[in-house]
Amino acid sequence: MLKKPWGGRFKKDTHQIAERFSASVDFDRRLYKEDIQGSVAHVTMLAEKGIILKSEAEKITKGLKQIEKEIESGKFSFREEFEDIHLNIEKRLIEKIGAIGGKIHTARSRNDQIALDMRLYLRREINEITLLLKDIAGSLVGLAEKNIDTVMPLYTHLQRGQPVLLSHHLMGLYEMLKRDRERYIDCLERVNVMPLGAGAGAGTTFPIDREYVAKLLGFPKVTQNSIDTVSDRDFIVEFISVSANLMMHLSRVSEEFVLWSTKEFDFIDLGDEFTTGSSIMPQKRNPDMAELIRGKTGRVYGNLVAILTIMKGLPFSYNRDMQEDKEPMFDTADTVKSSLEVLSAMLKNITFKHENMEKALTEGFITATDIADYLTRKGMPFRKSHEVTGRIVGYAEEKGRELVKLHISEYKMFSRLFEKDLFGHITLEGSVGGRKSYGGTARRNVLRMIAQGKKETGKW
Numbered sequence: 104m105l106k107k108p109w110g111g112r113f114k115k116d117t118h119q120i121a122e123r124f125s126a127s128v129d130f131d132r133r134l135y136k137e138d139i140q141g142s143v144a145h146v147t148m149l150a151e152k153g154i155i156l157k158s159e160a161e162k163i164t165k166g167l168k169q170i171e172k173e174i175e176s177g178k179f180s181f182r183e184e185f186e187d188i189h190l191n192i193e194k195r196l197i198e199k200i201g202a203i204g205g206k207i208h209t210a211r212s213r214n215d216q217i218a219l220d221m222r223l224y225l226r227r228e229i230n231e232i233t234l235l236l237k238d239i240a241g242s243l244v245g246l247a248e249k250n251i252d253t254v255m256p257l258y259t260h261l262q263r264g265q266p267v268l269l270s271h272h273l274m275g276l277y278e279m280l281k282r283d284r285e286r287y288i289d290c291l292e293r294v295n296v297m298p299l300g301a302g303a304g305a306g307t308t309f310p311i312d313r314e315y316v317a318k319l320l321g322f323p324k325v326t327q328n329s330i331d332t333v334s335d336r337d338f339i340v341e342f343i344s345v346s347a348n349l350m351m352h353l354s355r356v357s358e359e360f361v362l363w364s365t366k367e368f369d370f371i372d373l374g375d376e377f378t379t380g381s382s383i384m385p386q387k388r389n390p391d392m393a394e395l396i397r398g399k400t401g402r403v404y405g406n407l408v409a410i411l412t413i414m415k416g417l418p419f420s421y422n423r424d425m426q427e428d429k430e431p432m433f434d435t436a437d438t439v440k441s442s443l444e445v446l447s448a449m450l451k452n453i454t455f456k457h458e459n460m461e462k463a464l465t466e467g468f469i470t471a472t473d474i475a476d477y478l479t480r481k482g483m484p485f486r487k488s489h490e491v492t493g494r495i496v497g498y499a500e501e502k503g504r505e506l507v508k509l510h511i512s513e514y515k516m517f518s519r520l521f522e523k524d525l526f527g528h529i530t531l532e533g534s535v536g537g538r539k540s541y542g543g544t545a546r547r548n549v550l551r552m553i554a555q556g557k558k559e560t561g562k563w
């Protein structure tokens with residue numbers, strides 16, 4: 104008899120080159136815990152339904168638990184000739200408890216087994232990711248509260264636009280990550296479905312109880328169609344896609360941190376622990392962690408393209424191509440988690456340079472919109488107010504003076520509508536405080552966002 108568990112009808116061994124090419128145990132060994140967890144539930148159900156004996160199930164379960172310990176203590180030797188994690192564990196089980204171990208694969212195929220392992224794995228990863236997101240969201244809310252009154256420029260086109268509260272900006276990042284969290288939770292809905300019992304794709308002749316297995320493993324529901332079950336990898340596509348979106352956001356935050364830590368902006372200090380020096384330029388402090396988050400975003404996009412491409416030409420149902428789904432999935436989860444971890448730590452270390460942020464507001468006629476709004480409130484059509492204000496800005500620029508420094512008589516040269524009360528609107532406080540529209544930058548609005556953020560994250 105040949106060594107392969109499926110070798111019955113073969114006369115020759117697999118060629119070494121083919122064996123090396125097709126083995127996945129090098130990377131799918133990461134699923135050992137899920138594989139064992141799934142097998143224990145499966146044999147428990149088999150015994151419950153009288154398909155195998157209770158004593159056999161107990162023996163198998165005990166053997167599997169020992170194997171788990173062997174793997175965890177590094178004593179287990181993974182063998183390429185047994186292809187994947189499933190057969191490695193099964194082979195070892197038979198070695199340990201004898202032929203009875205072979206009953207583990209009753210009413211099961213590796214096609215539904217791998218689907219189960221990956222769903223169990225992703226479920227845990229998504230939970231860990233959402234906890235990291237909760238931590239970061241909490242930090243953002245905390246930072247917003249701490250820096251509630253700091254004013255900074257709102258940038259559009261990376262040009263200074265209008266004064267806003269830093270806390271408003273931070274709560275904007277919070278909203279962004281909140282949507283990512285919602286996407287993960289939604290994705291979990293489709294990950295968290297129990298596939299075992301689909302067999303190779305047609306179901307099984309044994310009187311199994313899939314609902315019972317689902318209950319044992321904490322799945323709220325079972326998959327509906329056995330063919331679809333073994334050919335579906337949407338849940339991985341979705342996970343990577345949601346992750347790509349999150350990484351895009353983390354990359355944007357990182358890019359901002361990179362910019363803000365330059366001498367040109369000088370808005371933040373990331374601290375010694377999260378920056379590095381240059382091996383040649385002694386004065387330098389580089390924002391490498393932020394740069395790496397930005398860079399790692401590329402890997403996750405790559406993983407998304409990989410999984411979509413792997414799946415696109417596959418006929419129903421399982422095809423071996425699908426073995427290629429694991430590395431993009433692992434790499435995505437690893438990259439997302441490590442990026443979130445480092446961002447979380449960075450946020451606990453960051454200091455905002457309030458004075459520099461405010462200094463950036465003293466040049467650039469940042470309250471010009473408020474002048475236009477003033478004229479508009481006095482009855483001038485906004486388009487006209489915009490034009491008049493534009494001419495005032497041109498005048499101020501020529502004179503080399505800021506808008507608050509112009510005299511009321513100078514304003515009156517441009518429009519008779521100007522009165523002294525204008526100056527209450529074009530200071531930073533006046534400008535920020537005036538933006539009371541829902542979601543706008545007025546302090547009271549931002550305080551509401553902070554309160555809501557606290558309430559929401561409390562439930563995450």
Ligand code: ARG
Pocket residue numbers: 127131187213214217423425426427
């Ligand atoms: N290693 C395989 C995979 O990851 C497990 C399923 C294999 N099924 C099979 N019939 N060869 O897809």
